[in-house]
Amino acid sequence: xxxxxxxxxxxxxxxxxxxxxxxxxxxxxxxxxxxxxxxxxxxxxxxxxxxxxxxxxxxxxxxxxxxxxxxxxxxxxxxxxxxxxxxxxxxxxxxxxxxxxxxxxxxxxxxxxxxxxxxxxxxxxxxxxxxxxxxxxxxxxxxxxxxxxxxxxxxxxxxxxxxxxxxxxxxxxxxxxxxxxxxxxxxxxxxxxxxxxxxxxxxxxxxxxxxxxxxxxxxxxxxxxxxxxxxxxxxxxxxxxxxxxxxxxxxxxxxxxxxxxxxxxxxxxxxxxxxxxxxxxxxxxxxxxxxxxxxxxxxxxxxxxxxxxxxxxxxxxxxxxxxxxxxxxxxxxxxxxxxxx
Amino acid sequence: xxxxxxxxxxxxxxxxxxxxxxxxxxxxxxxxxxxxxxxxxxxxxxxxxxxxxxxxxxxxxxxxxxxxxxxxxxxxxxxxxxxxxxxxxxxxxxxxxxxxxxxxxxxxxxxxxxxxxxxxxxxxxxxxxxxxxxxxxxxxxxxxxxxxxxxxxxxxxxxxxxxxxxxxxxxxxxxxxxxxxxxxxxxxxxxxxxxxxxxxxxxxxxxxxxxxxxxxxxxxxxxxxxxxxxxxxxxxxxxxxxxxxxxxxxxxxxxxxxxxxxxxxxxxxxxxxxxxxxxxxxxxxxxxxxxxxxxxxxxxxxxxxxxxxxxxxxxxxxxxxxxxxxxxxxxxxxxxxxxxx
DNA sequence: GTGATTTCCGGTAACGTTTGCAAGGAAACG
DNA sequence: CGTTTCCTTGCAAACGTTACCGGAAATCAC
Numbered sequence: 001x002x003x004x005x006x007x008x009x010x011x012x013x014x015x016x017x018x019x020x021x022x023x024x025x026x027x028x029x030x031x032x033x034x035x036x037x038x039x040x041x042x043x044x045x046x047x048x049x050x051x052x053x054x055x056x057x058x059x060x061x062x063x064x065x066x067x068x069x070x071x072x073x074x075x076x077x078x079x080x081x082x083x084x085x086x087x088x089x090x091x092x093x094x095x096x097x098x099x100x101x102x103x104x105x106x107x108x109x110x111x112x113x114x115x116x117x118x119x120x121x122x123x124x125x126x127x128x129x130x131x132x133x134x135x136x137x138x139x140x141x142x143x144x145x146x147x148x149x150x151x152x153x154x155x156x157x158x159x160x161x162x163x164x165x166x167x168x169x170x171x172x173x174x175x176x177x178x179x180x181x182x183x184x185x186x187x188x189x190x191x192x193x194x195x196x197x198x199x200x201x202x203x204x205x206x207x208x209x210x211x212x213x214x215x216x217x218x219x220x221x222x223x224x225x226x227x228x229x230x231x232x233x234x235x236x237x238x239x240x241x242x243x244x245x246x247x248x249x250x251x252x253x254x255x256x257x258x259x260x261x262x263x264x265x266x267x268x269x270x271x272x273x274x275x276x277x278x279x280x281x282x283x284x285x286x287x288x289x290x291x292x293x294x295x296x297x298x299x300x301x302x303x304x305x306x307x308x309x310x311x312x313x314x315x316x317x318x319x320x321x322x323x324x325x326x327x328x329x330x331x332x333x334x335x336x337x338x339x340x341x
Numbered sequence: 342x343x344x345x346x347x348x349x350x351x352x353x354x355x356x357x358x359x360x361x362x363x364x365x366x367x368x369x370x371x372x373x374x375x376x377x378x379x380x381x382x383x384x385x386x387x388x389x390x391x392x393x394x395x396x397x398x399x400x401x402x403x404x405x406x407x408x409x410x411x412x413x414x415x416x417x418x419x420x421x422x423x424x425x426x427x428x429x430x431x432x433x434x435x436x437x438x439x440x441x442x443x444x445x446x447x448x449x450x451x452x453x454x455x456x457x458x459x460x461x462x463x464x465x466x467x468x469x470x471x472x473x474x475x476x477x478x479x480x481x482x483x484x485x486x487x488x489x490x491x492x493x494x495x496x497x498x499x500x501x502x503x504x505x506x507x508x509x510x511x512x513x514x515x516x517x518x519x520x521x522x523x524x525x526x527x528x529x530x531x532x533x534x535x536x537x538x539x540x541x542x543x544x545x546x547x548x549x550x551x552x553x554x555x556x557x558x559x560x561x562x563x564x565x566x567x568x569x570x571x572x573x574x575x576x577x578x579x580x581x582x583x584x585x586x587x588x589x590x591x592x593x594x595x596x597x598x599x600x601x602x603x604x605x606x607x608x609x610x611x612x613x614x615x616x617x618x619x620x621x622x623x624x625x626x627x628x629x630x631x632x633x634x635x636x637x638x639x640x641x642x643x644x645x646x647x648x649x650x651x652x653x654x655x656x657x658x659x660x661x662x663x664x665x666x667x668x669x670x671x672x673x674x675x676x677x678x679x680x681x682x
Numbered sequence: 683g684t685g686a687t688t689t690c691c692g693g694t695a696a697c698g699t700t701t702g703c704a705a706g707g708a709a710a711c712g
Numbered sequence: 713c714g715t716t717t718c719c720t721t722g723c724a725a726a727c728g729t730t731a732c733c734g735g736a737a738a739t740c741a742c
């Protein structure tokens with residue numbers, strides 16, 4: 001694993017290391033001929049700048065940390081893809097880590113990223129620990145919360161870009177009401193999750209105004225996946241079903257619900273309407289045609305990266321900006337008026 | 342962004358930096374009391390080792406690079422998740438980059454990872470450039486190819502762990518034959534992709550032995566996604582369909598085919614049997630029930646990480662090991678005997 | 683031709699660690 | 713009590729860069 005250093009190049013070119021560094025980086029203070037000669041030698045020798053050393057002295061890595069709860073969820077995958085492409089356009093690389101909340105996994109990931117001296121982190125682990133984490137790492141490195149909107153009321157301020165989950169919940173409830181549903185279920189809330197608390201809150205608020213009855217099914221597990229949706233739905237379907245519509249915490253969860261409904265012989269949407277959240281690619285499939293609330297991952301990615309980089313550059317810790325993106329309803333085939341046979 | 346260094350801790354504790362370093366790292370050569378005192382101060386001050394500096398001197402980062410063509414594909418997402426978890430168990434962090442082959446994206450990613458001095462890379466970009474890349478980076482850093490088996494015959498040797506694509510192709514053809522199909526299509530080959538060349542080869546070989554007729558539809562685009570499958574299938578369905586079964590390059594592609602078939606009014610599996618590859622989570626959904634060839638991502642992840650770490654430790658460049666994993670047929674609902682009404 | 687200015691380059695320190703070597707003191711041993 | 717050994721600690725060099733400052737040569741103005 002022989003590695004060519006700047007010193008080797010300097011020796012080979014008969015110049016000092018300073019000159020080589022200048023040839024590689026800044027412009028004018030070097031003659032075109034020597035620069036060309038040095039660059040040629042670098043190419044021949046296969047020289048590659050040691051970014052560790054460079055970052056050590058410049059105290060900037062041009063790497064952004066991204067923490068996601070579950071890359072297997074297509075929504076997160078799409079988000080991560082968009083974040084990576086956009087960051088790369090801006091000259092940044094992304095270091096992706098997945099970690100579920102609980103048992104200190106997130107903390108140790110953040111610690112690792114700080115150790116790696118990333119320039120900032122994007123944290124998409126929507127739970128109550130966020131507020132704790134934020135305070136703890138507040139003046140250690142710039143961070144923006146992703147998807148986990150911190151409510152104004154909580155007194156915790158954070159840089160965040162998020163889907164407007166409260167409004168999303170409202171939209172869902174209003175849509176159900178418009179279709180004629182009066183007895184509905186909200187499925188997939190994880191206790192302590194800011195995202196879901198808000199979404200649930202919006203759903204409940206609108207439901208109350210509209211005189212609808214809401215049953216809530218909580219997510220016991222950490223992840224919002226197909227299998228967790230399947231588990232929850234099975235519990236729900238174990239007793240006789242009075243409700244006519246179901247709002248799921250995510251499309252993945254909704255797909256699990258569909259699976260359980262299929263097994264339980266519950267017709268969709270005739271017997272039960274199902275509305276998802278995220279609008280993942282698979283929701284649009286002809287056999288699925290899941291009605292859902294769409295979040296614009298490309299928009300979220302751009303906004304969050306841009307915000308984070310502003311923070312990195314400005315270095316100001318005294319103001320917070322929170323960007324909310326309203327989800328939009330995508331009507332497909334899994335929602336219909338209740339069957340009144 | 343004030344950062345506490347080892348020097349600060351040393352000053353605070355009234356010892357030398359050496360002592361602090363020893364308290365943080367190796368064991369016996371320090372008294373328990375001072376160690377405890379130092380560690381306490383580190384906690385209080387929020388000290389975090391600068392991994393850049395450590396790596397610079399130890400010339401080891403404990404970071405592995407992972408290059409994937411498309412994280413949005415659930416198969417890659419699952420693979421990446423498994424790789425990350427397994428690597429973390431072994432004390433390594435993963436730096437994930439997505440890059441499509443062509444226009445030098447892969448090369449620049451590899452260059453970046455080398456610059457970051459990752460200990461090794463996992464490269465899952467199955468195309469012909471692999472052989473070029475391998476030779477170029479051969480003695481710069483350890484690498485293992487993922488999913489892209491390099492055939493013995495090609496004379497190029499590489500460390501690789503891969504699904505046995507040739508056998509996979511055979512299995513598919515034999516399965517179709519067993520069901521009674523004689524006129525079939527292979528869809529999704531990307532010209533120049535090693536993976537698909539092999540898979541196609543196995544499919545063709547078995548088909549020839551079994552006297553089946555094969556039509557091949559090539560993938561024009563770079564990615565193996567739902568939309569590319571949809572595009573290819575639309576082209577195929579534009580003219581009258583004589584074939585009765587279709588083997589798709591991946592599950593994502595197969596889902597795109599299903600979408601196009603749905604629009605074209607082609608019944609599955611009555612009019613056309615469809616077989617996928619990968620066995621992604623969504624293939625098992627009750628509305629989909631895609632028959633497919635399963636690859637064990639967990640196994641692939643463990644094998645590749647283990648192999649790579651062996652390479653990192655052994656530092657031997659003279660032997661290559663290639664691990665093949667046989668895919669297994671998963672029969673669900675999209676394959677049936679041809680309709681002979 | 684002298685001084686001022688520009689152009690190009692080198693020496694050296696620094697970034698925050700780890701590590702080999704050596705030294706100081708205490709304990710053990712005769 | 714002298715010597716050896718062990719335990720604990722510190723000094724200084726090194727990793728591969730970049731940045732500051734200063735100097736030599738070349739160019740320019742007069």
